[in-house]
Amino acid sequence: MRRIYLDHNATTMVHPQVLEAMRPYFSEKYGNASSIHEFGRMARFGLEESREKIAQILKCAVEEIVFTSGGTESDNMAVKGTAWAKMEKGRHIITSAIEHPAILSSCEFLERHGFKVTYLKPDDKGIVAPDDLKRAIRKDTILVTIMHANNEIGTIQDIKALARVAHEFGIPFHTDAVQSTGKTPYTIEQLDIDMLSVSGHKIYGPKGVGLLFVKKRTDIQPLSHGGSHEHKRRAGTENVAGIVGLARAIEIAYGDMTAEIGRLRELTTSFMKQVSNRISDITILGDQQNRVANTVSIAFKAVEGESIVLGLDMKGVAVSSGSACSSGAVEPSHVIMALGVPPDIAQGAIRFSFGRASVPDDIDYVVDVLEHEVARLRSISPLYQAN
Numbered sequence: 123m124r125r126i127y128l129d130h131n132a133t134t135m136v137h138p139q140v141l142e143a144m145r146p147y148f149s150e151k152y153g154n155a156s157s158i159h160e161f162g163r164m165a166r167f168g169l170e171e172s173r174e175k176i177a178q179i180l181k182c183a184v185e186e187i188v189f190t191s192g193g194t195e196s197d198n199m200a201v202k203g204t205a206w207a208k209m210e211k212g213r214h215i216i217t218s219a220i221e222h223p224a225i226l227s228s229c230e231f232l233e234r235h236g237f238k239v240t241y242l243k244p245d246d247k248g249i250v251a252p253d254d255l256k257r258a259i260r261k262d263t264i265l266v267t268i269m270h271a272n273n274e275i276g277t278i279q280d281i282k283a284l285a286r287v288a289h290e291f292g293i294p295f296h297t298d299a300v301q302s303t304g305k306t307p308y309t310i311e312q313l314d315i316d317m318l319s320v321s322g323h324k325i326y327g328p329k330g331v332g333l334l335f336v337k338k339r340t341d342i343q344p345l346s347h348g349g350s351h352e353h354k355r356r357a358g359t360e361n362v363a364g365i366v367g368l369a370r371a372i373e374i375a376y377g378d379m380t381a382e383i384g385r386l387r388e389l390t391t392s393f394m395k396q397v398s399n400r401i402s403d404i405t406i407l408g409d410q411q412n413r414v415a416n417t418v419s420i421a422f423k424a425v426e427g428e429s430i431v432l433g434l435d436m437k438g439v440a441v442s443s444g445s446a447c448s449s450g451a452v453e454p455s456h457v458i459m460a461l462g463v464p465p466d467i468a469q470g471a472i473r474f475s476f477g478r479a480s481v482p483d484d485i486d487y488v489v490d491v492l493e494h495e496v497a498r499l500r501s502i503s504p505l506y507q508a509n
Contacts, residue, residue, distance in 0.1 A: 125438040126484045130324075130477035131273055131301060131417060132442055136367070137326035137478075143370040144328065147363035155360050156351070165362045172369035179376050180335065181309035188334045188355040189365050193300040193321035195345075196334035197224035197267075199356070200296040200317045203342035204265045205232050212262030213237040218250050219460040221269055222298055226456075242268070246461050247409035248277035252287045259291050266295045270313075271302035274457040274473055275408030276417030278306055285315045294340055300324055300332075304375030305383070305414040316340050320372075322364065326478065327371030331364030382478070387415040389476050389485065394418055396489045401496055403506075405467055407458060416477060421463060422470040424506035425499045430472055433495040439488055442473045466505060 147168055153161030155169045170184075177184040190196045205215065217229055219241045229239045240258045244250050250268055259266075266288040271278045285295040296317035302308065304325040310318065316337045323329040336342055336355065348357035394406060403423035422430065427443030434441055443455075454468035463471075474488075500506040 123438045127440045128474045129440045129442050131475035133323045134326045136328055137374055140327055140367045140370045144363045144367040147366055155362055168366050169360055169362050172365045175369045176372055179372055181311040182335055185353055186335055188336055188352045189360055190332045190334055191330055192332040193319050194224040196319035196332050197298055198228050199334050199345050201228040201267055206343040207341040208264040212264040214260050214262045216240045216258050216266045218242045218268050220244055220272055220457045222273055225267055248272055248275050248461055250279055252283045255284055255287050263293050266293055269298040271414045273301045275419040276413040277408045278412045281313050307379055310335055322368040325371045325375050328364045328367045331361050331368050383415045386476050389480055390418050393485050400493050416475055418474045420472055421467045422496050423467050424503050425470040427470050427472050429499050437491045439491055
């Protein structure tokens, strides 16, 4: 059976060049980077060389790169670390209603410990307005965290404009760039932010590694203790092989980004056009201009997204749904609901995320399978009535 993977926003395969770069650090260069003997020095060299490569690409200082276990830890470190460091100055945090659960759960955790959180609502395309941010700022606001590109709908925020508002009031700004890194060109200098999260496995690097950019003189407390690793920001023996792989993945992503963005935009535009022409009662979600090129989110009226996912999987097509199972019931995605989409439509949201292995020939097959599956599900749905 033919297999097509359209879930690259969930994870990606490790690029062959990334795997090759990592290989020596599983064998002859396996030392602890904190050891002073030759084995340790070899590991330390790979670690610091990777930090320098990433800093050069992202345009920041090497000491501003903190390696982590991935995007979730980076987000937790940014939100909780800032909260603990600044709690005497204030206990108010601003974020958006469409953030990744790593941010939302961190904020909910802090709310249970006496902090207040404002959740900004985006417009119907998923854009957070700088004016809304400005109105939400209070005297006790200590952090603004708004993601760069949304993981479900692909909408890209104007992070520079949002950060400018926060900085007008002397408030640090963090952005989750897990879904934008490698998919839209940016540098730390251009965004002018204080903290930024990146994850390796979203950009053809290994799982279990990421980074948090922390601007010099940014006040943040570490979440883990036990050693002076990572400039005393994060205790624990570094995942050197993973870090080397992360650096190589970022190099590759930035090396051919322009060409890859153009190729993916052609694929997704063609895909949306075919789906729109062949399947009725659909809603294309997010901002179709300000979006990462690989992501398409479509809601199919009166059909549960999970059912579509399972049906496509039976035909070899891997996609993801915006809904989640909670207490035995399928609940619409918090992201889609925040756009003001009615629940009966939001429940049928599907994310198609293309990648390096995606080719034009995939589109015809996927649309054929999708058209058949949606028609089948609607034929047995008591909620659907064709126009």
